Amino acid sequence: QVQLVESGGGLVQAGGSLRLSCAASGRTSSSYAMGWFRQAPGREREFVAAISWSGGSSYFGDSAKGRFTISRDNAKNTVYLQMNSLKAEDTAVYYCAAGMRWDTHHAADFGSWGQGTQVTVSS
Numbered sequence: 001q002v003q004l005v006e007s008g009g010g011l012v013q014a015g016g017s018l019r020l021s022c023a024a025s026g027r028t029s030s031s032y033a034m035g036w037f038r039q040a041p042g043r044e045r046e047f048v049a050a051i052s053w054s055g056g057s058s059y060f061g062d063s064a065k066g067r068f069t070i071s072r073d074n075a076k077n078t079v080y081l082q083m084n085s086l087k088a089e090d091t092a093v094y095y096c097a098a099g100m101r102w103d104t105h106h107a108a109d110f111g112s113w114g115q116g117t118q119v120t121v122s123s
Helices: none
Strands: 002-007 010-013 018-026 033-039 046-051 058-060 068-073 078-083 092-099 110-113 117-122
Touching (some): 018 033, 033 068, 033 078, 058 068
Parallel strands (some): 010 117
């Protein structure tokens, strides 16, 4: 089991940037693919991005393409989500997740989840 703790959320104006971090601990945490999902009030959980265990491959949801980047530092057991050009519709709780596949947008493919961090974008 991998334990995940997100940080870096907050309030930002539209057009601004935020960088989320996800610190992983537990057995061989660097061997997992990592993903970011988000959930806005009244909406289903939505895939944002995922990255392979090596960091060499990544996959983005349509809402993130061209604006967000995902990276990881296995020496620090940390995954990052850099979010640029933020919009009001990016407002949500952002969750970090660990799984065996990076090339998937299905939440069911990720077995470990963090508690989430709130991102609020004011227009």
